[in-house]
Amino acid sequence: MDKEFLGLTAIITGAGSGIGLEVAKGLKERGATVFGFDINQGDMAAYATFIKCDIGDAASVENAFAEFKKSSKTLDVLINNAGIGSLTTVEHETDEIWHKVLNINVVGTARVSKHAIPLLRASKSAAIVNTASIAAIDGIPNRAAYSASKGAVMTLTLAMATDHLADGIRVNAVNPATTDTPWVKKLLDQSADSKAARTALEARQPMGRLVAPAEIANAIIFLASPLQASVTGTAINIDGGMHSLRIPKK
Ligand code: NAD
Secondary structure (H helix, E strand, O other): OOOOOOOEEEEEEEOOOOHHHHHHHHHHOOEEEEEEEEEEOOOOOOEEEEEEOOOOHHHHHHHHHHOOOOOOOOEEEEEEOOOOOOOEOOOOOOHHHHHHHHHHHHHHHHHHHHHHHHHHOOOOEEEEEEEEHHOOOOOOOOEHHHHHHHHHHHHHHHHHHHHHOOEEEEEEEEEOOOOOOOOHHHHOOOOOHHHHHHHHHHHHHHOOOOHHHHHHHHHHHHOOOHHOOOOOOOOOEEEOOOOOOOOOOO
């Protein structure tokens, strides 16, 4: 395994579970010192130093960075991965849910980045990767607020890439389709027939299977890598062909 992150320090939000956990594993394997900002430590202990942080709360983010700076004077990589979902249409979405989803997914990304950017500016290998979603570019039923929030994460990625180009900070995003994480398991557990619900999700993707969390993590790590110093303002779809392919029904 290449140790291209040796000597580099990374913060991953939502590192306790799912995609963030796989990124923590992968970055550690490649030599990085990893800090996980999360509301729960989850399973990150073997890969990342846990710092309690609710990205939906400005004071919590400020405290987390103060804690981080006690352990590290430098930061090279920020992975804005924590996010929440919401399953409904505009007709039924409440103002409370709209504010909550936009606050965590969009403002949370900006809030953490705001504290990270002064540190990243001093790095020779500065990179931010935001976890958006295929819902940012495709109409997925019953995900009004979530889709709007991830569309905003994608365009925020472009704005940040432009604003911080001269600072030497690359900013990119990934757009995962349905990925086999505890998030999806929880979602399936809520449906009356979770097996049928899983089959329907699998059928929605041309490859006929959910995306593996490690496949998303590999793309995030690719974008964060100092070996990709020319990649900025890009979103990679990791979606089993969902966005671009049209497969005739058998
Ligand atoms: P997950 O539930 O397995 O992990 C999410 C992690 O984020 C958890 O550890 C949780 O504690 C943490 N978190 C939640 N709210 C937080 C907050 N306010 N502050 C800090 N941490 C918080 O979910 P996942 O599937 O790994 O999702 C990670 C990201 O990937 C999310 O942004 C999600 O929108 C995105 N995504 C997931 C899928 C999918 O199908 N799983 C598809 C597209 C995009």
